[in-house]
Amino acid sequence: MSVATATPRPPSAAALDELRALLGDRLSTAGAVREHHGKDESYHPVCPPDAVAFALSTEEVSAIVRICARHRVPVIPFGTGTSLEGGVAALQGGVSVDVSGMNAIVRVSPEDLDVTVQAGVTRKQLNEHLRDTGLFFPIDPGADASLGGMAATRASGTNAVRYGTMRENVLGLTVVLADGRVIRTGGRARKSAAGYDLTRLFVGSEGTLGIITEVTLRLYGIPEAVSAAVCPFRDIRGAVDTVIQTIQSGIPIARVEFLDEVQIDAINRYSRMSMAVAPTLFFEFHGTAAGVQEQAEMVGALARENGGMDFEWASRPEDRSRLWAARHDAYYAAIALRPGARGWPTDVCVPISRLADAILETKEDIAASSILTPIVGHVGDGNFHLLFIIDPDRPEEMEEARRLNDRLVERALRLGGTCTGEHGIGYGKMDFLEQEAGDAILTMAAIKRALDPDTILNPGKVIRV
Known part of the structure; x- marks a missing residue:
């Protein structure tokens, strides 16, 4: 099984200066912080980023990505680091965007059985917040993962046999694209025949097509x-x-x-x-x-x-x-x-x-x-x-x-x-995806090139471009 490799693209001094001006002390180049953000729960070796940007809003993520796009610096989203196939490894260096501080529950609608949260909210945090509403969110991958990360990896878990996976339970997303633009996909309606299903495109894309900053989810009544x-x-x-x-x-x-x-x-x-x-x-x-x-x-x-x-x-x-x-x-x-x-x-x-x-x-x-x-x-x-x-x-x-x-x-x-x-997939199962997908891998690559022409979003993961 081969490993994706490429020439590192570390941030230039100009890129780091712009990021420091934006974030102040929420941009870290400390060795321990970088190492923590270059390792998940898998057997894969540590691949630390060159810097870690701690974002607090969609607007900040957009600004970070715009700076990195101008300088062609890789951007790797980071939630809680519980992925299992090297998904957060900075294979080409760059900037890790930590969204754990984006932990606000934006809106709960008990009547409609849905909720909107920032990407850094964890599943346990959400269910604790919902405790007095008679509702809960059932997707349980075991780890107390961030909901943005769970959407990005199409997480599942012990309740999937009855309640489905993240694919069935994400109604809409807010996503920052590779050039820093912000789009919103899906909505709160339980069904729609309007256009391409962009929500399902980003669910499971592992940060290679965009950075998820908000998620709208289905809720269920506590039995x-x-x-x-x-x-x-x-x-x-x-x-x-x-x-x-x-x-x-x-x-x-x-x-x-x-x-x-x-x-x-x-x-x-x-x-x-x-x-x-x-x-x-x-x-x-x-x-x-x-x-x-x-x-x-x-x-x-x-x-x-x-x-x-x-x-x-x-x-x-x-x-x-x-x-x-x-x-x-x-x-x-x-x-x-x-x-x-x-x-x-x-x-x-x-x-x-x-x-x-x-x-x-x-x-x-x-x-x-x-x-x-x-x-x-x-x-x-x-x-x-x-x-x-x-x-x-x-x-x-x-x-x-x-x-x-x-x-x-x-x-x-x-x-x-x-x-x-x-x-x-991360980078641990890229060869297997090619075997499984066959010629469909070419369509995946075309989507990647269309949305991320400079391959700055989590490069070296999911597919080879």
């Missing part, structure tokens, strides 16, 4: 009743078949997560749980009290038919919180299995009918390998994740992880899937 359960299975196929049959039966389950026996063992150790060390499903049901009970009974029957063992219920809020906190800490739990190691996270997504084949073939690869690799997955939509636990200073481990990752993606594409369900 009357919520119940969660854990069910271990005798084998992986039984667990996955239960998921497939649940979806095919039209049961409106809110969350269903798969964890293999390696990940369960890690969670037991890290989160001090006592779950059976076996392939396991985490369920959550939303609805009325009667509806939740009916859903649970139907899923329980399917699970028993497929080798599921006893359900362990978590109906109290504190029990559910502990359960999902353990699931969200799966990454750290897995890393703790090998102190001093690093994690190389990756994901794919396949049609749900091919999910069991994809996971079982992947487990065969892992069993024949020396790399410790837990599996977790938002399996209700066919998406699952591997975490290669490696010593990055040992070339043979990096090469083996790369081989397993290549086989994982090739398998997903062969089964009609995609190279990434939610991590995005």
Whole structure:
């Protein structure tokens, strides 16, 4: 798998002088600040920018981009740095635009079930603000990511099986283009047939077509009743078949997560749980009290038919919180299995009918390998994740992880899937995108050239130009 490289384009003294005049001490060239903004949660090495600009408004982002455009300086958007494929790395130097200070909730419309926020608002901040309205925003990728970053990476998460991904839940955007112009896409209407769907163009573009500064999102009513359960299975196929049959039966389950026996063992150790060390499903049901009970009974029957063992219920809020906190800490739990190691996270997504084949073939690869690799997955939509636990200073481990990752993606594409369900492309999966998209990659490149002719927006990511 090759890595995008290019000649660095550091800011000129004139560009830095203009940025300092605009931002004052909110432009930083300190080494620690630059290093923090050149690294995400992935295994990719640090690629720090030459400077970090802390913006507080759309107007400031526009002004920053105008200055950088005049001097042809790369611009890399930065929210919270929780991406997983090197999306914030400054591969060609330049200026990182940190939007974390743009954290205002602009407008909440409970009657219309929508909200507009600045890009730096995080999902937890939004839900805390909404707590007394009876509404919530359901997209939950695990990390407390910024909503602008979640839109830019087309984030998903544990609730996607019921509520969809960011693609379905973003109604409109405010975006700063490569020349500094500001455009607004979409709107608050729930449907529109007016012109090109620019909102969907920017959702998932990973900062390569524009910098998202505001997001308008769908909201949902907090369900009357919520119940969660854990069910271990005798084998992986039984667990996955239960998921497939649940979806095919039209049961409106809110969350269903798969964890293999390696990940369960890690969670037991890290989160001090006592779950059976076996392939396991985490369920959550939303609805009325009667509806939740009916859903649970139907899923329980399917699970028993497929080798599921006893359900362990978590109906109290504190029990559910502990359960999902353990699931969200799966990454750290897995890393703790090998102190001093690093994690190389990756994901794919396949049609749900091919999910069991994809996971079982992947487990065969892992069993024949020396790399410790837990599996977790938002399996209700066919998406699952591997975490290669490696010593990055040992070339043979990096090469083996790369081989397993290549086989994982090739398998997903062969089964009609995609190279990434939610991590995005960044620069870690550019080769795979070319395999997956075929000639469509030329259309993507044409869009990139049209919107960013000088390739200053997050260069070296998603596609090669």
